[in-house]
Amino acid sequence: MTTSIVQGPIVQGPIVQGPIVQGWCPGALRPMQSGDGLVVRIRPRAGRLTADQARGIARLARLHGSGLIDLSNRANVQLRGVTEASHPALIEGLRALDLIDTDAADEARRNIIVSPFWTEGDGTQEIALVLAKVLTSPEAPVLPGKFGYSIDLAKLSTLRTTSVDIRIEWHLSGWLVRGESFVTGAMVNTADAAASAVVELAEWFVANGGVEGGRGRMARLWQSESLNARHNRLPQRFQEGGAMSVFAQQPTPGTHTQGQLVGFEFGQMQAETLAALADLGPLRVTPWRMLLIEGATDAPQIPGLITRADDPMLRVIACTGAPGCLQAHAATRPLARALAAKLAAKLTETLHVSGCAKGCAHPGPAALTLTATPAGFALIRGGTASGTPARSGLSASDLTETLFRELP
Numbered sequence: 001m002t003t004s005i006v007q008g009p010i011v012q013g014p015i016v017q018g019p020i021v022q023g024w025c026p027g028a029l030r031p032m033q034s035g036d037g038l039v040v041r042i043r044p045r046a047g048r049l050t051a052d053q054a055r056g057i058a059r060l061a062r063l064h065g066s067g068l069i070d071l072s073n074r075a076n077v078q079l080r081g082v083t084e085a086s087h088p089a090l091i092e093g094l095r096a097l098d099l100i101d102t103d104a105a106d107e108a109r110r111n112i113i114v115s116p117f118w119t120e121g122d123g124t125q126e127i128a129l130v131l132a133k134v135l136t137s138p139e140a141p142v143l144p145g146k147f148g149y150s151i152d153l154a155k156l157s158t159l160r161t162t163s164v165d166i167r168i169e170w171h172l173s174g175w176l177v178r179g180e181s182f183v184t185g186a187m188v189n190t191a192d193a194a195a196s197a198v199v200e201l202a203e204w205f206v207a208n209g210g211v212e213g214g215r216g217r218m219a220r221l222w223q224s225e226s227l228n229a230r231h232n233r234l235p236q237r238f239q240e241g242g243a244m245s246v247f248a249q250q251p252t253p254g255t256h257t258q259g260q261l262v263g264f265e266f267g268q269m270q271a272e273t274l275a276a277l278a279d280l281g282p283l284r285v286t287p288w289r290m291l292l293i294e295g296a297t298d299a300p301q302i303p304g305l306i307t308r309a310d311d312p313m314l315r316v317i318a319c320t321g322a323p324g325c326l327q328a329h330a331a332t333r334p335l336a337r338a339l340a341a342k343l344a345a346k347l348t349e350t351l352h353v354s355g356c357a358k359g360c361a362h363p364g365p366a367a368l369t370l371t372a373t374p375a376g377f378a379l380i381r382g383g384t385a386s387g388t389p390a391r392s393g394l395s396a397s398d399l400t401e402t403l404f405r406e407l408p
């Protein structure tokens with residue numbers, strides 16, 4: 001059966017001076033209009049695509065979209081170039097692959113990022129499935145569209161710098177459920193207990209005024225003393241060290257215990273690449289715009305992958321930019337690509353090129369950010385895309401022909 005599946009508004013808009021903050025993320029059932037068509041965001045269950053699902057997504061991306069596939073910093077998979085006419089058939093295809101929720105509201109609530117370094121039996125998959133069920137039940141608290149969760153049960157946390165609101169982490173004798181930036185949390189040992197502690201924390205967030213105008217983040221409430229006793233456990237590691245241990249930097253491509261981690265230029269690939277990866281095994285999605293090929297022991301020989309940790313393209317982040325994004329003031333990726341080639345080994349920290357001050361591709365600070373404005377690029381050191389520029393009015397050709405010598 002084919003039905004009209006687009007739920008909620010498809011946002012359209014002209015190129016504007018200031019970025020439009022939507023306050024919600026696109027989904028599959030609630031896609032977002034972009035300069036190259038609808039962006040349809042798929043949320044893989046428990047952060048994993050079976051080989052059949054990945055192959056199916058690749059086929060549907062070619063059939064109903066432009067064939068371009070993005071990986072998002074929310075560990076989701078986005079199909080680009082979908083049209084309003086092709087969207088219903090795409091949703092039916094994705095539903096057959098068990099990748100579609102009951103409705104757009106359930107889809108928006110299932111905002112769970114899973115560490116790709118989980119191991120069989122460590123509780124990650126079980127918690128992810130129970131949590132998704134609880135969050136989409138009719139009794140679940142109504143939370144802002146961007147409210148999210150991480151499940152990070154490997155002994156070395158890799159999601160600590162990923163923006164979420166409630167974290168479930170490995171912690172000595174069990175799992176710790178805590179709000180973002182909170183130093184106390186609830187210790188739990190079962191998936192059900194973890195999910196119920198998450199819901200309690202989310203209900204507390206709502207009761208304490210965390211939601212304002214449909215928005216709000218947990219970190220803003222971190223100094224509150226009104227948490228109940230269950231969530232006020234001061235874990236041993238905090239007691240010993242005073243603060244959380246320092247954890248690993250963003251993982252790099254290559255061999256890991258769980259498989260091969262591979263990157264993509266700007267986190268984007270063609271459908272053919274995804275289909276070829278699916279032939280190697282199930283895929284775990286990550287918030288670093290990389291995929292982990294489960295169980296693979298050798299670096300895949302597929303064109304278009306980043307497989308080396310020293311590849312300068314790993315340190316360059318660029319959003320869609322013009323013409324793909326309606327809000328962009330300039331193209332971003334050609335400039336980012338050219339600067340990466342010129343700077344090569346000199347580029348040791350993150351360079352972020354943003355089509356506007358919104359900074360979608362990298363909301364946090366970067367060593368160097370180039371933000372497109374109506375009056376050229378602004379150069380920001382150590383800040384975000386909306387930070388105070390050290391220089392402004394720069395053209396892309398100035399940057400690639402002469403100014404690159406003064407960077408980073």
Ligand code: SF4
Pocket residue numbers: 019319320321322325326327328329354355356357358359360361
């Ligand atoms: S940051 Fe880039 S992708 Fe985001 S709205 Fe601005 S131009 Fe578009």
